[in-house]
Amino acid sequence: MSFALNRRHFLAATASFIALHPFSVRAAANQAHLRIMETTDLHVHIWPYDYYADRERDTMGLARTAAIINEIRAEATNSVLYDNGDFLQGNPMGDYMAYERGMKEGDMHPIITALNALNFDAATIGNHEFNYGLDFLMKSLARAEFPVVSANVAKELGADPTKDVTLVPPYVIMDKEVTDGAGETHALKIGLIGFVPPQIMNWDRRHLEGNVNARDIIESARAYVPVMKEQGADIIIALSHSGIAEAAHTDFMGNASVPLAAVDGIDAVLTGHHHNVFPSSTYENMEAVDAAAGTIHGKPAAMGGFWGSHLGLIDLMLEQSGGEWRVVSHMSEARPISKRNEDRSITALVESDQMVLDSVADVHEATLAYVRRAVGKTSAPLHSYFALVADDPSVQIVSKAQSWYVAEMLKGTEFAALPLLSAAAPFKAGGRGGPEYYTDVPVGDVAIKNVADLYLYPNTVRAVKVTGAEVKDWLERSAGIFNQVSPGGADQVLLNPEFPSYNFDVIDGVQYKIDLSQPSKYGPRGELINPDANRIVDLTFNGAPLDPNADFVIATNNYRAGGGGNFPGADGSTTIFEAPDTNRDVIVRYIVEQGTINPTADDNWSFMELPGTSVLFDTGPSGVNVVSDVKGVDIEPAGDGDDGFARYRIGL
Numbered sequence: 001m002s003f004a005l006n007r008r009h010f011l012a013a014t015a016s017f018i019a020l021h022p023f024s025v026r027a028a029a030n031q032a033h034l035r036i037m038e039t040t041d042l043h044v045h046i047w048p049y050d051y052y053a054d055r056e057r058d059t060m061g062l063a064r065t066a067a068i069i070n071e072i073r074a075e076a077t078n079s080v081l082y083d084n085g086d087f088l089q090g091n092p093m094g095d096y097m098a099y100e101r102g103m104k105e106g107d108m109h110p111i112i113t114a115l116n117a118l119n120f121d122a123a124t125i126g127n128h129e130f131n132y133g134l135d136f137l138m139k140s141l142a143r144a145e146f147p148v149v150s151a152n153v154a155k156e157l158g159a160d161p162t163k164d165v166t167l168v169p170p171y172v173i174m175d176k177e178v179t180d181g182a183g184e185t186h187a188l189k190i191g192l193i194g195f196v197p198p199q200i201m202n203w204d205r206r207h208l209e210g211n212v213n214a215r216d217i218i219e220s221a222r223a224y225v226p227v228m229k230e231q232g233a234d235i236i237i238a239l240s241h242s243g244i245a246e247a248a249h250t251d252f253m254g255n256a257s258v259p260l261a262a263v264d265g266i267d268a269v270l271t272g273h274h275h276n277v278f279p280s281s282t283y284e285n286m287e288a289v290d291a292a293a294g295t296i297h298g299k300p301a302a303m304g305g306f307w308g309s310h311l312g313l314i315d316l317m318l319e320q321s322g323g324e325w326r327v328v329s330h331m332s333e334a335r336p337i338s339k340r341n342e343d344r345s346i347t348a349l350v351e352s353d354q355m356v357l358d359s360v361a362d363v364h365e366a367t368l369a370y371v372r373r374a375v376g377k378t379s380a381p382l383h384s385y386f387a388l389v390a391d392d393p394s395v396q397i398v399s400k401a402q403s404w405y406v407a408e409m410l411k412g413t414e415f416a417a418l419p420l421l422s423a424a425a426p427f428k429a430g431g432r433g434g435p436e437y438y439t440d441v442p443v444g445d446v447a448i449k450n451v452a453d454l455y456l457y458p459n460t461v462r463a464v465k466v467t468g469a470e471v472k473d474w475l476e477r478s479a480g481i482f483n484q485v486s487p488g489g490a491d492q493v494l495l496n497p498e499f500p501s502y503n504f505d506v507i508d509g510v511q512y513k514i515d516l517s518q519p520s521k522y523g524p525r526g527e528l529i530n531p532d533a534n535r536i537v538d539l540t541f542n543g544a545p546l547d548p549n550a551d552f553v554i555a556t557n558n559y560r561a562g563g564g565g566n567f568p569g570a571d572g573s574t575t576i577f578e579a580p581d582t583n584r585d586v587i588v589r590y591i592v593e594q595g596t597i598n599p600t601a602d603d604n605w606s607f608m609e610l611p612g613t614s615v616l617f618d619t620g621p622s623g624v625n626v627v628s629d630v631k632g633v634d635i636e637p638a639g640d641g642d643d644g645f646a647r648y649r650i651g652l
Contacts, residue, residue: 027077027181031319031328032188034178035072035079036237038304038312039065040272042083043090043128044097045307046114047364048352051092051371052452052584058348060307062114064337066353068311069118078178081118084272084304084312085126085196085241087111088140092448093367095588098132100370109140110360116145117359122172124194124239125150126273127580130204134167134211147172149194149239152220154213161223167212170194170224173233178318188318188325191233193224196241197254197273202409203580217242217256218249218263225265234325235267235318243274244296244303247287254578258288261296267327268314269301277310277334278303294332302332310334374445376591379598382441382454385623387426388481388495388504389650390633391601394439394454398424398583399508400599401590402555406463406577415465415553415576419541421509422555423474427456429501430620435644438620446597451587461579461586462561469548470569472536473521475512477567478505479535480520487517487610491638491649494615498524503565507554508604510546512539515608516615516652526566537608557583603632610652618645 027033039062048061058064073079088094088111097109115123123146129137141148151161151170158164171193178188198214208214221238228236243255253259257271276282278301279294288297294314295301304312317329338348357364384394399422410416428439439453466474481499485492494516503526514535521533539546553576554569563571579586591597618641627635627648634651641647 027317029180029182029184030321031317032078032178032180032186033076034188034316034318035076036268036270036302036314036316037069037072037079037081038084038270038302038314039308040084040241040270040304040312041086041090041126041275041306042111042308043086043306044088044094044111045091046093046110046360047357049364051367052449054368054371054449058338058346059309061337061352062118062308063352063356064348064350065308065311066118066356067350068335068337070353072311072313078176080121080176080190082192082237082239082270083115083120083123084239084270085124085194086128086272087115087123087126088137089128089131090582090585092371093363095448096367096370097363098136099592101366103136103139105139106143107139108143110363112140112144113359114356116143117356120146121174122147122149122192122239124148124241125153125168125196126241127197127200127203130200130207133207141168147174147192149192150196151193151224152195152198152215152217153200154215155211157213157215161215161220162227164215170220171228173228173231180320186320189232189234191228191236192239193221193228193236194239194241195220195256195260198252199254202413205412216252218259221260221263221266225263229265235316235327236265238266238269240269240271241273242271243276244271244278244283244286244289244301257301258286258296261299261301262288266299268299268316268330269296270312270314271301271303274303275306276303277305278312279332280334300330300332302334304334305336308337310336371448374447375588376446376594377444377596378441378446379443379596380600381443381626381629382439382446382450382599383623383626384426384429384439385619385626386630386633386635387429388501389617389635390630391506391603391605392426393599393601395424395426395506396508396601397597397599398455398587399506399555401587402461402583403508404590405461405579405581405586406553406555409577409579410463410553415463418465418551418553419509420553420555421471421507423505423507423560425502425505427502428453430618430645431497431501435620435646438622440622446591448588451584451591455584455587457557457559459557459559459583461581461583462556462558462575463577464554464556464561464570464574465576466552466554466569466574467548468541468546468550468552471507471510471546471552471554472539472548473568474505474554474570475507475536475539476521476533477526477565478503479514480522480524482514482516482520484519485516485610485613485615485652488612490614492613492615494617494650496524505560505567506605508602510539510541511604513537513606513608517610601631606632607650607652613652615650615652617648617650618642619648621646623648
């Protein structure tokens with residue numbers, strides 16, 4: 001009985017091991033199983049902590065990813081660990097190091113401290129590594145105990161990429177001792193080459209212009225890979241800080257991982273930049289991409305999420321024949337540190353590695369003090385209690401920051417001369433969030449953590465090119481948040497509860513009124529329900545009626561520009577600029593730049609007058625403290641609303 005149980009346990013354990021490690025148990029005398037681990041887009045997220053919200057998060061942090069790294073190292077005979085870029089900037093810890101503490105010669109940046117502690121084998125640089133300037137970057141890299149490579153950024157351009165004087169080494173060939181299935185050791189030369197989107201020359205023009213140049217990714221790969229082979233690389237791994245997108249190569253494309261995988265001699269591609277996971281359904285039905293198998297042009301690839309959310313993992317079975325190694329089989333996955341449950345709650349799948357936490361504990365504490373301290377001031381209160389009924393300062397500051405940033409980013413481009421508008425919505429505006437769910441920052445100091453009150457989501461800035469007709473329809477879509485009212489009727493309910501406030505975009509740069517007597521042109525999900533409806537009236541630009549045929553640029557976010565909310569003019573095809581920065585970071589930079597912000601609403605929109613008509617609107621009870629600041633609206637208290645809300649009457 002005991003023997004049978006033990007045998008059953010042994011067989012179950014063996015089956016489990018084979019399922020988890022299919023290559024290790026199959027490796028023959030001339031075969032070696034190599035596990036390639038990847039982190040990407042860490043953005044200084046070492047602790048599992050959201051510094052904007054000032055609380056712990058189970059969805060982020062290299063300390064959590066480290067637990068998976070440790071597991072794989074413990075179970076794998078042969079493993080390597082690489083970072084794929086965007087490690088130096090992207091959260092308040094990064095800003096603290098750049099703007100507050102600074103980097104002197106010999107200083108250790110906390111992300112380098114953490115990568116060193118985990119014994120990373122190599123890394124490449126991402127576009128965000130340049131955000132703080134070249135001096136800060138090079139001082140940060142100086143203490144790295146691993147090689148950092150990038151092939152397409154040059155201090156001096158040569159006749160071809162191999163003649164360039166690159167900012168960091170373009171590639172490295174690392175000697176790795178691997179053990180085969182029979183327990184024999186062999187020498188393996190792993191070639192690593194890195195790439196970054198050449199758009200850094202636009203995104204960080206002020207730091208890079210006149211100092212470095214960026215080459216096309218594919219041009220650089222085709223030049224260097226044969227050289228690496230000549231120098232003895234047995235296998236070549238591309239550290240591609242570049243997304244998975246079109247298969248056809250075009251000059252200076254930013255998301256070039258698909259044509260990169262097609263370059264002869266590259267055996268595996270570690271990707272990033274997109275802040276997505278590969279393999280996953282995100283990349284289904286793309287040319288040359290097998291999202292289920294985790295391959296691009298038949299070669300193994302992985303993208304390990306962002307902020308430490310996943311560990312990218314490629315398993316290679318290598319076989320030696322005639323003194324040469326080749327890949328005979330492979331598998332790819334992205335292993336998560338947490339899971340989202342059906343009720344949208346989060347369950348952590350691993351615990352933090354205490355060594356990693358301890359390695360940067362002092363900087364973590366300093367960052368907490370930094371985010372809790374003022375980075376600027378506001379001369380007007382930032383609140384969203386009445387953001388759905390009048391132009392609002394909390395939305396205004398987001399729009400101003402977006403416009404300020406996009407105007408700078410579009411300088412020198414073909415779109416620089418087009419009129420620039422900005423679309424922003426109130427994220428915290430009661431509704432299902434309850435009567436306390438509002439932005440509320442008083443006059444005075446603004447701390448970094450207050451920015452989360454202004455902008456809830458980690459979106460990135462986008463710009464789209466649209467026509468005047470699409471601007472109007474964009475606003476028609478937004479106006480669907482309001483119920484149709486009967487002229488002359490009293491105390492009619494204003495808001496459609498099925499319409500989320502984050503889809504109520506206000507567009508700054510134009511002036512308009514909303515005629516609530518008209519039906520909505522679009523339904524709550526953006527579906528066209530009344531094609532001939534016209535709620536948006538008196539729409540003007542620079543004091544003249546808006547030309548429906550004129551071209552405009554709208555600054556917005558990646559969610560909206562990519563089709564989120566189903567807005568006319570925003571389906572992904574109209575995007576002309578994809579920023580490397582989050583809207584939150586842009587708002588912080590804007591506040592730091594301005595010193596004191598004055599986000600007073602400019603009243604560029606209002607309801608059309610309907611004499612003798614009133615509507616009821618519910619907001620948070622604390623709105624009573626700022627209702628007198630609301631301009632251009634005839635508003636008065638109307639008692640208590642449901643579920644703790646306060647009710648107001650608006651005369652149209």
